Amino acid sequence: xxxxxxxxxxxxxxxxxxxxxxxxxxxxxxxxxxxxxxxxxxxxxxxxxxxxxxxxxxxxxxxxxxxxxxxxxxxxxxxxxxxxxxxxxxxxxxxxxxxxxxxxxxxxxxxxxxxxxxxxxxxxxxxxxxxxxxxxxxxxxxxxxxxxxxxxxxxxxxxxxxxxxxxxxxxxxxxxxxxxxxxxxxxxxxxxxxxxxxxxxxxxxxxxxxxxxxxxxxxxxxxxxxxxxxxx
Amino acid sequence: xxxxxxxxxxxxxxxxxxxxxxxxxxxxxxxxxxxxxxxxxxxxxxxxxxxxxxxxxxxxxxxx
Numbered sequence: 445x446x447x448x449x450x451x452x453x454x455x456x457x458x459x460x461x462x463x464x465x466x467x468x469x470x471x472x473x474x475x476x477x478x479x480x481x482x483x484x485x486x487x488x489x490x491x492x493x494x495x496x497x498x499x500x501x502x503x504x505x506x507x508x509x510x511x512x513x514x515x516x517x518x519x520x521x522x523x524x525x526x527x528x529x530x531x532x533x534x535x536x537x538x539x540x541x542x543x544x545x546x547x548x549x550x551x552x553x554x555x556x557x558x559x560x561x562x563x564x565x566x567x568x569x570x571x572x573x574x575x576x577x578x579x580x581x582x583x584x585x586x587x588x589x590x591x592x593x594x595x596x597x598x599x600x601x602x603x604x605x606x607x608x609x610x611x612x613x614x615x616x617x618x619x620x621x622x623x624x625x626x627x628x629x630x631x632x633x634x635x636x637x638x639x640x641x642x643x644x645x646x647x648x649x650x651x652x653x654x655x656x657x658x659x660x661x662x663x664x665x666x667x668x669x670x671x672x673x674x675x676x
Numbered sequence: 677x678x679x680x681x682x683x684x685x686x687x688x689x690x691x692x693x694x695x696x697x698x699x700x701x702x703x704x705x706x707x708x709x710x711x712x713x714x715x716x717x718x719x720x721x722x723x724x725x726x727x728x729x730x731x732x733x734x735x736x737x738x739x740x
Contacts, residue, residue, distance in 0.1 A: 470685070471678055481689035485698045492702070531705055539698040546694050644706070651713045655720035662724055671724055 451650040458643035465636035473629040485543040486630070490617075491638040493536035495645060496564060497599045499529030503571070504596035507589030516660060519585035522592060523575055524653035528645050530568035537561055548612060557605040557613040560598060567595035581660065 469487035476483040503522045510518035540558065541551040552558065571591045578584035601608075606615045617626050618634075626634075661667050679685040688695040 474678060475689065480691065482691035482694050484688065484695050488698060488702050528709065531709055535702050535705060538701055542694040542698045546691050648709060648713055651717065655717045658724060659720060667724075671721070 448650075448654060451647045454643045454647035454650070458640045458647060461636055461640035461643060465633050465640055468629060468633035468636055473633050474627065476630075479547060482543065482546050485539050487633050487637045489536060489539040489543060490634055491641040492532045492539065493561070494638055495641045496529055496533035496536050496561070497602060499525050499532065499645065500564060500567070500592070500599055501596060503529065504592045507592040510585060511589050511593075516585075517657070519589065520653055520656045520660060521649070522588065523585075524649045524656060525645075526568055526572050526575075527652070528648050530565060530572065532641070532645075533561065533565045533568055537565065553612050555612040556609045557602060557611055560602045560605055564595070564598055564602065567591065567598065571595070 465487060469484055473484075475481050503525045506518040506522040506525070509515060510522065537558075540561075544553070545551045571588050574591060575584045575588035578587055605611060606613050618631065658667050658670075686692055686696075
């Protein structure tokens with residue numbers, strides 16, 4: 445299967461990009477004029493937050509495809525994405541807390557963006573719990589798809605929350621409409637780490653979805669053959 | 677190069693706890709996720725070989 449050959453390459457790419465990103469982040473980028481060294485949390489915080497939102501949108505996308513086209517594969521992809529999205533969501537919250545304490549004076553605040561990001565984590569947990577709790581695959585797929593689609597509304601609200609409300613969380617340092625408000629080397633480190641997070645997600649999701657496909661398609665000839673030939 | 681010594685690097689301007697706490701937990705979660713994914717895969721393949729899921733309760737495609 446293509447997925448099996450692609451995943452190790454993506455994982456290797458992720459490792460190389462992460463090493464490059466960390467080197468840029470820790471050894472090339474200077475200390476921040478205001479925050480000093482602690483800002484270096486940014487190199488995981490922002491990529492993790494981006495991934496947590498993007499993966500949720502992907503889950504919603506595959507859920508919609510599954511509902512409309514009635515394709516089993518897309519539901520499985522949505523399910524395989526959820527744990528990795530939840531992981532990045534937790535990382536964004538965790539690193540945000542550890543960054544917030546020295547800069548804002550608090551690990552946590554009921555700020556719009558922080559609260560909505562916490563809601564995103566619960567949406568991930570809800571999706572995972574629901575799809576696992578329902579024994580009948582088709583019903584589990586459809587129930588999960590509903591959470592994924594309804595919860596997707598939250599993602600743009602998180603993204604624009606810092607513009608819509610006056611929040612503790614700072615505005616976007618990087619946006620589509622204007623030049624980034626950070627040093628070029630800091631930006632390079634952050635974007636490299638974001639690419640690493642992408643490659644990692646592709647690899648781990650492909651690795652997770654393969655056994656799920658085998659189980660779902662266990663009566664298909666090709667699965668029976670693969671298992672018999674010990675090629676999995 | 678940004679650092680005068682390794683000690684300065686590890687102390688992160690006195691904010692080492694926050695910086696390394698962030699990176700440490702992230703790295704640990706990534707390792708855990710990878711271990712979990714590969715264990716899941718091994719168990720699923722083993723169970724399929726034994727004829728698991730063949731009859732009875734359908735597990736919904738989750739590898740458990």
